[in-house]
Amino acid sequence: MIKIPSSEITPEHVYLNRRAFLKSMGIVTAGALALAACAPTEPASDAPSASDASSDAPSGQSPDPADETSPQASAATDELGDPLNTYKEVTNFNNFYEFTTDKEDVAKLSRDFKTSPWTLEVSGLVNNPQTFDIDDLRTMFDQEERIYRLRCVEAWSMVIPWMGFPIHKLLEVVQPKAEAKYLRFETLHDPEQFPEQKYSRFEWPYVEGLRLDEAMNDLAILGTGLYGKELLPQNGAPIRLVVPWKYGFKSIKSIVRIVLSEGQPSSLWMRAAPNEYGFYANVNPDVHHPRWSQASERRIGELGRRPTLKFNGYEEEVAGLYAGMDLAKNF
Numbered sequence: 001m002i003k004i005p006s007s008e009i010t011p012e013h014v015y016l017n018r019r020a021f022l023k024s025m026g027i028v029t030a031g032a033l034a035l036a037a038c039a040p041t042e043p044a045s046d047a048p049s050a051s052d053a054s055s056d057a058p059s060g061q062s063p064d065p066a067d068e069t070s071p072q073a074s075a076a077t078d079e080l081g082d083p084l085n086t087y088k089e090v091t092n093f094n095n096f097y098e099f100t101t102d103k104e105d106v107a108k109l110s111r112d113f114k115t116s117p118w119t120l121e122v123s124g125l126v127n128n129p130q131t132f133d134i135d136d137l138r139t140m141f142d143q144e145e146r147i148y149r150l151r152c153v154e155a156w157s158m159v160i161p162w163m164g165f166p167i168h169k170l171l172e173v174v175q176p177k178a179e180a181k182y183l184r185f186e187t188l189h190d191p192e193q194f195p196e197q198k199y200s201r202f203e204w205p206y207v208e209g210l211r212l213d214e215a216m217n218d219l220a221i222l223g224t225g226l227y228g229k230e231l232l233p234q235n236g237a238p239i240r241l242v243v244p245w246k247y248g249f250k251s252i253k254s255i256v257r258i259v260l261s262e263g264q265p266s267s268l269w270m271r272a273a274p275n276e277y278g279f280y281a282n283v284n285p286d287v288h289h290p291r292w293s294q295a296s297e298r299r300i301g302e303l304g305r306r307p308t309l310k311f312n313g314y315e316e317e318v319a320g321l322y323a324g325m326d327l328a329k330n331f
């Protein structure tokens, strides 16, 4: 069992359900919302450790693919010298609400998710709309390794060696029209495979968006693997977005469609809780979130907390995208 602080297992839906309940009682007030939004404080002694992580295989089950030994990465740290999180951590502590809101159950519940055949449609305001087979995407573009920090809005983070290719390479193929300003990404909608899509707690499918110039930034990749192996379902197989300067929820998993548009798309999270989740979601220690202070974060596998870095440490590469913008307003 990877033990995690209670503040990290209070998922979005608990808050949202409570709000819906209060609303049904006709008692939603600013005060009630503020109260519901208080996450419990986290106990100090429950950071996951290697021994926690390796003791959770019940007997009589098929082997956990995450147990495979020594997956490879080209370096042991990111560019700041922070060590990589283990393969075990990266593949057993996941947010993937289509399966469950329990981060430690995603790996097990997603084991039979079908990632082949799989196609990715790229359409909308492009000169060359196309539907790509995932196998073709893997051979059309070099699969580069990118070691990035992933910072969840719940104030935890990991360092992950992704494999994938920059989205700008795909955009060069489909050729955005001059009017195109945004991308809208969509996860597969398949309630047979995603149990939570049978319930209407969220407006499925999961949708996220980027501004075209954000997507053109070389840091933004479509991830197809990690630790030198193809993605496992829990990490968004067979293809997911990775935008390391934004909160993790922007990095949408198991993508089937990308549509270019002139107007700003709305996301699943913007519709679910517009006061908490904006379009930009850039990591920023100074921008208030009603439930989680963003001033500091806990790196999975570490005790204690570390200060949150503006743009998750990628300020030099991306700050120019937001020149002259009020970051508190455009959260």
Ligand SMILES: Nc1nc2c(c(=O)[nH]1)N[C@H]1C(S)=C(S)[C@@H](COP(=O)(O)O)O[C@H]1N2
Residues within 6 Å of the ligand: 090, 093, 094, 095, 096, 097, 098, 150, 151, 152, 153, 187, 206, 234, 235, 236, 247, 248, 249, 250, 251, 252, 253, 254
């Ligand atoms: N389709 C989909 N994509 C998703 C999510 C989700 O629930 N559904 N969760 C997001 C959140 S909140 C985070 S922090 C990251 C987690 O990615 P990881 O499990 O690979 O670390 O995926 C993001 N992408």
Ligand SMILES: [Mo]
Residues within 6 Å of the ligand: 095, 151, 152, 153, 154, 247, 248, 249
């Ligand atoms: Mo997240």
